[in-house]
Amino acid sequence: MTDDNQPRTDGGTATALPGDSHDDDHLPPRWSLKRWLVTTNHKDVGLLYLATAMFFLVFGGVLALLIRAQMWSPRAPGTGVLSAMAYNQAVSLHGLIMVFWFISPFATGFANYIVPLQIGAEDLAFPRLNALSYWLYLASGILVFASFFQGSSFAGGWTLYAPLNIPAFMPSIGATTTVFAIVVFCASITVGGVNFLTTIHRMRAPGLTMRSLPLFTWSWLLTAWMMLLAFAALLAAVMILLSDRMLGTTYFAATTAGGSVLWTHLFWFFGHPEVYIVFFPALGAMAEIFQTFSGNRIVGRKWFIVSMVLVALQSFIVWMHHMFLTSINLEVKTLFMATTIGISLPFDLMVFALIYTLIKGRIRWDTPMLYAFGALVLFIVGGITGVFLGAVVLDYEFRGTYWVVAHFHYVMVSGVTGLIAGLFYWFPKMTGKTYDEFLGKLSFAVYFTGFNLLYFPLFLAWGTPRRVFAYRPEYVGWHRLASVGAVILGIAFLLIIYNLAKSIVAGDDAAANPWPYSTTAEWAVASPPPIENFPGKPSYVSGSLEFLDDDATAAAAADGGTAATDGGHAALESGHGDDVHVDHASYWPVTIGLFTLVTALGLSGLQVGSYPSGLEGLFYQGASVLGVVGLLGSITAMGYENFTAHEGGLGEAWPFEGVENTKMGMWVFLASDVVLFGAFIGAAIFLRVAYGWTQWHPIPHNPIPGLVNTYLLLTSSFTVILALVAAQKRSRKGVVASLTLTFLLGLGFLANKAIEWVVLFSEGTGLDSSVRASTYYLTTGLHMGHVIAGLLVTAYLIWRAWNGAYTDGNDETLEYFGLYWHFVDIVWLFLFPLFYIV
Amino acid sequence: MIPDSTAASVLQSGLVPQGTRVQVFSEIYWVFLGLGTLVGAVVIGYMLYNAYKYSYQGGVDEEERPKLGEVPTGGGKGKKLFLSLGLSAIIVISLIAWTYGTLLFVEGQTGEQGVDVQVEGYQFGWNFYYLDDGGDDYTGVNTTNELRVPVDTQINLQVTSDDVFHNFGIPQLKVKTDAIPGETTETWFEASDTGNYTAHCYELCGQGHSYMDAEVIVMEEDEFQDWYDSQNASTNNESAANVAAAGV
Amino acid sequence: MARTKLYTGIYVALFVIATMQVAVEQIGLLESSYMLALGLITVFSLVKAVVVAGYFQHLVWEPRSVTYVMLLGFVGFLALTVAASYSIL
Numbered sequence A: 001m002t003d004d005n006q007p008r009t010d011g012g013t014a015t016a017l018p019g020d021s022h023d024d025d026h027l028p029p030r031w032s033l034k035r036w037l038v039t040t041n042h043k044d045v046g047l048l049y050l051a052t053a054m055f056f057l058v059f060g061g062v063l064a065l066l067i068r069a070q071m072w073s074p075r076a077p078g079t080g081v082l083s084a085m086a087y088n089q090a091v092s093l094h095g096l097i098m099v100f101w102f103i104s105p106f107a108t109g110f111a112n113y114i115v116p117l118q119i120g121a122e123d124l125a126f127p128r129l130n131a132l133s134y135w136l137y138l139a140s141g142i143l144v145f146a147s148f149f150q151g152s153s154f155a156g157g158w159t160l161y162a163p164l165n166i167p168a169f170m171p172s173i174g175a176t177t178t179v180f181a182i183v184v185f186c187a188s189i190t191v192g193g194v195n196f197l198t199t200i201h202r203m204r205a206p207g208l209t210m211r212s213l214p215l216f217t218w219s220w221l222l223t224a225w226m227m228l229l230a231f232a233a234l235l236a237a238v239m240i241l242l243s244d245r246m247l248g249t250t251y252f253a254a255t256t257a258g259g260s261v262l263w264t265h266l267f268w269f270f271g272h273p274e275v276y277i278v279f280f281p282a283l284g285a286m287a288e289i290f291q292t293f294s295g296n297r298i299v300g301r302k303w304f305i306v307s308m309v310l311v312a313l314q315s316f317i318v319w320m321h322h323m324f325l326t327s328i329n330l331e332v333k334t335l336f337m338a339t340t341i342g343i344s345l346p347f348d349l350m351v352f353a354l355i356y357t358l359i360k361g362r363i364r365w366d367t368p369m370l371y372a373f374g375a376l377v378l379f380i381v382g383g384i385t386g387v388f389l390g391a392v393v394l395d396y397e398f399r400g401t402y403w404v405v406a407h408f409h410y411v412m413v414s415g416v417t418g419l420i421a422g423l424f425y426w427f428p429k430m431t432g433k434t435y436d437e438f439l440g441k442l443s444f445a446v447y448f449t450g451f452n453l454l455y456f457p458l459f460l461a462w463g464t465p466r467r468v469f470a471y472r473p474e475y476v477g478w479h480r481l482a483s484v485g486a487v488i489l490g491i492a493f494l495l496i497i498y499n500l501a502k503s504i505v506a507g508d509d510a511a512a513n514p515w516p517y518s519t520t521a522e523w524a525v526a527s528p529p530p531i532e533n534f535p536g537k538p539s540y541v542s543g544s545l546e547f548l549d550d551d552a553t554a555a556a557a558a559d560g561g562t563a564a565t566d567g568g569h570a571a572l573e574s575g576h577g578d579d580v581h582v583d584h585a586s587y588w589p590v591t592i593g594l595f596t597l598v599t600a601l602g603l604s605g606l607q608v609g610s611y612p613s614g615l616e617g618l619f620y621q622g623a624s625v626l627g628v629v630g631l632l633g634s635i636t637a638m639g640y641e642n643f644t645a646h647e648g649g650l651g652e653a654w655p656f657e658g659v660e661n662t663k664m665g666m667w668v669f670l671a672s673d674v675v676l677f678g679a680f681i682g683a684a685i686f687l688r689v690a691y692g693w694t695q696w697h698p699i700p701h702n703p704i705p706g707l708v709n710t711y712l713l714l715t716s717s718f719t720v721i722l723a724l725v726a727a728q729k730r731s732r733k734g735v736v737a738s739l740t741l742t743f744l745l746g747l748g749f750l751a752n753k754a755i756e757w758v759v760l761f762s763e764g765t766g767l768d769s770s771v772r773a774s775t776y777y778l779t780t781g782l783h784m785g786h787v788i789a790g791l792l793v794t795a796y797l798i799w800r801a802w803n804g805a806y807t808d809g810n811d812e813t814l815e816y817f818g819l820y821w822h823f824v825d826i827v828w829l830f831l832f833p834l835f836y837i838v
Numbered sequence B: 001m002i003p004d005s006t007a008a009s010v011l012q013s014g015l016v017p018q019g020t021r022v023q024v025f026s027e028i029y030w031v032f033l034g035l036g037t038l039v040g041a042v043v044i045g046y047m048l049y050n051a052y053k054y055s056y057q058g059g060v061d062e063e064e065r066p067k068l069g070e071v072p073t074g075g076g077k078g079k080k081l082f083l084s085l086g087l088s089a090i091i092v093i094s095l096i097a098w099t100y101g102t103l104l105f106v107e108g109q110t111g112e113q114g115v116d117v118q119v120e121g122y123q124f125g126w127n128f129y130y131l132d133d134g135g136d137d138y139t140g141v142n143t144t145n146e147l148r149v150p151v152d153t154q155i156n157l158q159v160t161s162d163d164v165f166h167n168f169g170i171p172q173l174k175v176k177t178d179a180i181p182g183e184t185t186e187t188w189f190e191a192s193d194t195g196n197y198t199a200h201c202y203e204l205c206g207q208g209h210s211y212m213d214a215e216v217i218v219m220e221e222d223e224f225q226d227w228y229d230s231q232n233a234s235t236n237n238e239s240a241a242n243v244a245a246a247g248v
Numbered sequence C: 001m002a003r004t005k006l007y008t009g010i011y012v013a014l015f016v017i018a019t020m021q022v023a024v025e026q027i028g029l030l031e032s033s034y035m036l037a038l039g040l041i042t043v044f045s046l047v048k049a050v051v052v053a054g055y056f057q058h059l060v061w062e063p064r065s066v067t068y069v070m071l072l073g074f075v076g077f078l079a080l081t082v083a084a085s086y087s088i089l
């Protein structure tokens, strides 16, 4: 790599210490498989994410090559390497895998590894949840893989448009499994989002204010916020879809007024933020790399951050630019045209900021910089062609053609390019080895050539409709060029993988800081960093990074170092993990992941309310039961496990000072739940508006039973409050009594609801009777699911309280459960009038 | 949203591309392409220039460079940033505003005169139902996978679907709209030359999507009239029940 | 922290508002003046939700940022619902 021939001084005491890994003995050694199953350490989890994402890159890449093989010539019916259905599966799963199972997890891998190092945290706030989000991700990926073997995988495009996505048009079990995989993936993202948001907001080193957060961390922070809210909307969409497929509700059925358009709203409300979710981490990596390799601090840093924040917010108000050809009205088109242009402007600023950072630099063209620079070039081309699409009259013609395909590959794969820059940049840090610089540069040359050969001709062949393999013969030349480019790009990826694999085995040892002019904290520790990351407590208070010894940290504690738990028992933790034991291993995340996989596989057999007959059905039913039982057991076990994690609030915690980690995590989770319910409620309102608002009447004949349920829930909220009050008074009896009352009230709610449903069923009003009935059953059903989950937790709490928990001064668990329970109450306060009164 | 009078005066000013959809598209497309290429070339050129100029070449360094462990800060004040942002904003916003006039023109054009046809997508083909002058009632003339229209006449399409989400588009005539079950979208086109064109489906709709084409035959006005009358005569011979069964 | 009295008062108020909400329907206001009834019912729900969030969930005693996080989710819901519904009007 680069040899810096100029002597340079380090700021402060930030010198790398050799890794002292005495804590490693909490974990099995790296060469043991067991370590990778039980580890909760952010660096290990990061590597797992990266490796798995690379696997999916290859998987999605093979599908892409199949697509390009089919596109070699315009195919007459029945000819070509793929059948029509195989082709449809290939385009659909290629898109899904690249967007969900490759790019985001790839970025998550870096975030896992680098973000805690950059902010001076020893680990994430909830290490076990971090491992859990990885295992859920892997489970969802295995589901995708399995879907190919269950008849047919999903074949309706990565946008999953309705009503092609319902069993009437796509009956295979594999298609259900694909949708289920997305559900599990959303769960993984939500768990991860909660974790990162809590960590970045509350676990920064003293002196590291939001304004001075490194740009990669900033980009990931905003990514996590967008993920949290956008994926909640997607989760709602795919849950409704699953319900249509498995239970037989009729949201998206062809006969439903507005069903197809509803899907496009739900999907793109998620879909547009998603394009920034995949791009932001790359942007952050590019910003770091541009600074390091040009030897300049980024120009207009503050405005760069402001721009990112603006984009993150605006990304939620542009979704209808994907729907300009649907039946939406002109006013809305105008509005969304304006917001779309609005969102391109902050991007302009960021692009210019990166370019101006080069000026007066001493630019070193190592592999990371080559990729980062290339990524910016590609992004500019993608952005300019995006402006074409923002002009509605042009979009009318480009929509559904290869123009869109070319545009979004330029932007998205520019993001991939930026992440590959990050891969080379952080490779020495993550592996402690030096990659082969020559091979790296060679791979860039091949990559850049292949990329442009592949995607640029698609602009020229833009008259080709998307997702077809019979196109006008005049485009053959361009499509062949693209296919050749695809092979070259594939070779580039193989070169990259070969280079890195070879270097892991036989590369030279890397220095702690191989790059001149790098500034961020990950370069101030050994490569790879020791398990506790830092040789002391990191602090920026003096103006630059210092590692303080432990005595000094007590004074820096801003938050009174209260109990830190990962959902399990409370244990007191303060300062650095030398004298205090911190856990790094748990079996439960991988177990939960496994049972999630089993559950999803089992339930995927459920088609419109019934399992297949015979042995096959038996398999699916058995797996469903086994999975659910295993899930309940392993979640309980994880809750009960003694696991100590690092506490937050010891350094910078703006703007959540004083909101203890677990509490903040709970609130952030609830925010995503607001969006989940919001999307369900929004779907019901939308369908009702499409149908004619006043033509719709409540399904229950009479609001009084619903009112009774409102009373029951309100009272149960009150008893949860009483439980907390009792705990504060250290009254065990009071706690147990109040919780038991809560439990009984909740049961009453469920019983009342059950009676209502039984009566409705007996009158012939089923889930599939009408859209109106579907929305009523599913939305209140989702709420009921929340009540049931709450009651399961209540039962657990009662048992623990009976044994003396919560009255020993550690009543946080009760408080956090209360937050959830009151939230369920609040949701009902809206569902009740919507579905029973108006 | 925009007062009609303002919209009308902008439309009449001559600045806004109007005409058939082929004409407005190519006018706008070429302007975008020209400016887009220019902007792209300038920006990327400027990047490459700086990349070359400031490449590391050893020698003494007068600048104060970033140090490991420093609190991240920015370089430069960003004045130049806002200048470039302002410039690009002006280009982008004025371009889009300019095309907005055409959007109003295109949207305002629907259903005023010409021939009205209802298009219905199904897996995997297209039905065309010819409507009466007001575009309200089915005349009994219908075709499948073949749309015949007169030249130099505005053709108004009311597009829907019988099963899944499709999208009806005729690339050479620059018209396209979604075919959504339970909904109707409206659009129009006008062909300036007689001849045969092909309509495609632009939304993945299942197994036969790649071949979900229809032929569009643009005829001289009187030829079209002859064809239409002959169709009309044959349908009039059929019973009224058949017309009702077409479900339109 | 003896806020028990406060909590009890709030609980009673919630009970009353819930009853009033149904009363709006029972007195036939939905038939006679739909928009007014709809408005009233919505406001009642909002008031109840704010009170539960503010006091039972302790939002009034937490840093304001927590409230903003929840509002963020709520605004997302509003944006989706209102814009989507409006788009097909």
Ligand code: HEM
Pocket (backbone or CB within 6 Å): A159, A275, A276, A278, A279, A321, A322, A340, A341, A343, A344, A347, A382, A383, A384, A386, A387, A389, A390, A395, A398, A399, A400, A404, A407, A408, A411, A412, A415
């Ligand atoms: C200047 C900025 C951008 C503008 C104005 C823009 C505009 C658009 C528009 C209007 C569409 C809809 C085209 C259609 O389907 O008719 C679109 C599609 C798309 N854009 Fe962008 N875009 C921009 C940047 C990005 C970025 C940064 C990404 C991702 C990293 C991205 C990813 C996508 C994707 C994935 C689609 C296609 C979705 C699909 O139909 O499958 N865009 N863009």
Ligand SMILES: [Cu+2]
Pocket (backbone or CB within 6 Å): A271, A272, A275, A318, A319, A321, A322
């Ligand atoms: Cu978008």
Ligand SMILES: [Cu+2]
Pocket (backbone or CB within 6 Å): B166, B167, B201, B202, B203, B204, B205, B206, B208, B209, B210, B212
């Ligand atoms: Cu199609």
